[in-house]
Amino acid sequence: MNQVFEHTFGTGHCIQYQRLPSGTCYHADTPEPVVELLEQLRHSRRKIRLYYGDPATGQSWLDEHDVIGWVGRSMGSIKVPLLIEPGDIGGPALLDHCIVRIDSPRHVLYQHDEFRVGEVDLVRGELNRLPWEIWIDGSVHARFKAKTEARQYQDFIQGKRFALI
DSSP: OOEEEEEEOTTSOEEEEEEOTTSBEEETTSOHHHHHHHHHHHHHTOOEEEEEBOTTTOBBOOOOSSOEEEEEEOOSSSBOEEEEOTTOSOOOBOOGGGEEEEEOSSOEEEEOTTOBOOOEEEEEOSOSSSOEEEEETTEEEEEESSHHHHHHHHHHHHTSSSOOO
C-alpha cells in the first residue's frame, strides 16, 4: 500500500506525494500505469524518452531538452524519480504527473489515451538565413538552415524519431 503525504517547501508551495514500499515518491496525481512503468524502468536502467504535457488533454508540451535518459532516484527523505542522461550521475526530477508518453528507442511503452502533438508541417519560409520552418497547429515553432535538419526535427517532435542526434 502506498503512503500518501504532503510536503510544504520553504516557498510555501505544497505537494502531495505517494510513497511506494520501495521508498520512491511520486506526485499523488501520477497515473498508476506510469508509476509502475517508471519503477520498472528505474530498476532496469533502460534508456527512454519522455513526453511531458497536459495530463487532462494529453497535449504534448513539445519539449526537446531533458527528455532522454534513464530513470534514477534522488537521495534524502523524499526520493523522487530523476531523468539521468548517459554519462551523468544526476539529473532533473521528473514531472511524473505530467508524463503523456514514454518511448524506448524502438517502442512506445506508455501513451495517454488522448496523446496529441498537433498538426506538424514543414514549410519553406521567407527568411534566407533559416528558410525551413516547422509549423505546429498553425504557428511557427522552429526554423532551420537545412531541409534535412527540419525533417529530423519534425520526426523527433512527432515521436517518429527517438533522438535528434
